[in-house]
Amino acid sequence: MAFSVVMPALEMAQETGKLVAWRKKEGESVTKGELLFEIETDKAVLEVEAPADGILAGIKASEGAVVPVGQTIAWIVRPGEIPPPEATDPVKSPTAAVARRDSAPAVGTEKPDSSSVKISPKARRLAKENNVDISLLRGTGPGGEVLASDVLAAVKTSSAPPPAAIETASAIGKLMAERTTQSWTTVPHFFVVREIDAGALVAARERLGPPLEKDRSVKLTHTDLLAALVARVLVKHPRMNASWTGEGIRLNPEVNIAVAMAVNNAVVAAVIPSAHTLSLGEVAIQRKDLTERARAGRLRPSDISGATFTISNLGMYQVDAFSAIISPPQAAILAVGRIADRVVPVDGQPGIRPMMTLTLSSDHRVVDGAQAAMFLKDLSEAIHEPEKWLR
Numbered sequence: 001m002a003f004s005v006v007m008p009a010l011e012m013a014q015e016t017g018k019l020v021a022w023r024k025k026e027g028e029s030v031t032k033g034e035l036l037f038e039i040e041t042d043k044a045v046l047e048v049e050a051p052a053d054g055i056l057a058g059i060k061a062s063e064g065a066v067v068p069v070g071q072t073i074a075w076i077v078r079p080g081e082i083p084p085p086e087a088t089d090p091v092k093s094p095t096a097a098v099a100r101r102d103s104a105p106a107v108g109t110e111k112p113d114s115s116s117v118k119i120s121p122k123a124r125r126l127a128k129e130n131n132v133d134i135s136l137l138r139g140t141g142p143g144g145e146v147l148a149s150d151v152l153a154a155v156k157t158s159s160a161p162p163p164a165a166i167e168t169a170s171a172i173g174k175l176m177a178e179r180t181t182q183s184w185t186t187v188p189h190f191f192v193v194r195e196i197d198a199g200a201l202v203a204a205r206e207r208l209g210p211p212l213e214k215d216r217s218v219k220l221t222h223t224d225l226l227a228a229l230v231a232r233v234l235v236k237h238p239r240m241n242a243s244w245t246g247e248g249i250r251l252n253p254e255v256n257i258a259v260a261m262a263v264n265n266a267v268v269a270a271v272i273p274s275a276h277t278l279s280l281g282e283v284a285i286q287r288k289d290l291t292e293r294a295r296a297g298r299l300r301p302s303d304i305s306g307a308t309f310t311i312s313n314l315g316m317y318q319v320d321a322f323s324a325i326i327s328p329p330q331a332a333i334l335a336v337g338r339i340a341d342r343v344v345p346v347d348g349q350p351g352i353r354p355m356m357t358l359t360l361s362s363d364h365r366v367v368d369g370a371q372a373a374m375f376l377k378d379l380s381e382a383i384h385e386p387e388k389w390l391r
Contacts, residue, residue, distance in 0.1 A: 002083055003052040005074040007067040019065050020045055024056045044268040045297040052076045058083030119146035126151040180325050187326050188364040192372045196380050198339045198356040201225055204386040212281050223313045224284040229382040231255045231275035232389050237375045241308045243329035244365050258307035259287055263294045270294055271307045280390050321357035331366035335359040
């Protein structure tokens with residue numbers, strides 16, 4: 001029995017996917033779960049696994065092709081089995097048609113011979129003095145004659161500053177722009193901001209980091225601590241971990257924390273599933289693995305799906321505070337600023353403490369202001385006593 005290999009749907013409202021590369025060739029044996037091909041989404045280049053054991057055959061999509069979601073791009077067959085007949089209709093790369101179109105000669109656009117151009121003597125002299133190609137001019141005089149004013153206009157145009165360069169957005173960039181615009185214009189965002197004394201968080205990293213790095217060879221980060229703490233606080237606040245379905249609110253049974261990561265001029269939100277059940281060390285190990293694979297372009301579809309809450313930390317870029325855009329259908333995203341020494345009241349006297357600003361963006365269809373404020377209150381308490389919450 002032949003198994004159909006289709007272009008998967010990985011994101012909401014996704015209509016097409018770009019095939020980046022085949023990891024197996026036509027006629028090669030594949031094993032279920034083995035990496036089969038790579039596709040590009042609005043967030044990253046992802047690796048897709050083979051759905052069955054067999055022989056890869058009837059490849060219909062070439063590398064670089066943009067294929068509708070759900071369309072068959074290849075088959076996995078048994079030895080000696082022939083793919084279904086429709087497998088012979090290949091999906092070509094969209095660049096091929098463009099190349100053929102661009103290489104075809106244009107009709108009626110031949111450049112006229114300059115000797116045949118009707119032009120006044122004065123205009124011809126001005127064109128020669130200013131190195132103007134008269135065959136490119138459109139005359140405004142009687143019968144289309146090129147006048148001196150036409151030449152002077154061409155000189156003025158050529159001396160104008162060149163237009164500003166426009167950087168063409170990648171497929172990922174375009175999709176990210178569409179998704180963030182859709183979220184900002186359709187999700188009723190509201191923001192709650194809180195400044196938190198991060199002294200205990202810094203101390204916890206210093207105490208817990210060295211043994212973790214020694215035993216598991218992973219460097220503990222403030223993001224790891226925050227991900228573990230946020231996951232535990234979310235258990236107390238199910239609305240913050242909920243999703244808007246279009247018809248109502250879905251309370252998610254699992255706490256799947258997405259951590260925003262910068263990769264190749266884009267941002268990917270890699271997911272740590274069931275983070276509320278993991279130890280701090282397990283969170284750190286998964287975050288490190290996801291980061292390395294994201295930067296290498298080796299994320300899998302499961303790595304970016306199923307998130308119920310996102311953390312975006314720009315503290316390492318010396319950002320004090322910012323507001324993040326929610327990733328639907330999630331109900332909230334936490335924006336984390338840097339930890340910096342500030343003068344604040346300490347026991348009624350001015351003191352210097354390591355402070356951090358947290359900005360919570362929430363979907364008002366799911367969460368109200370009081371619920372968001374209570375979540376930040378409990379998170380603040382967890383940050384003040386991290387080891388108590390991480391037991």
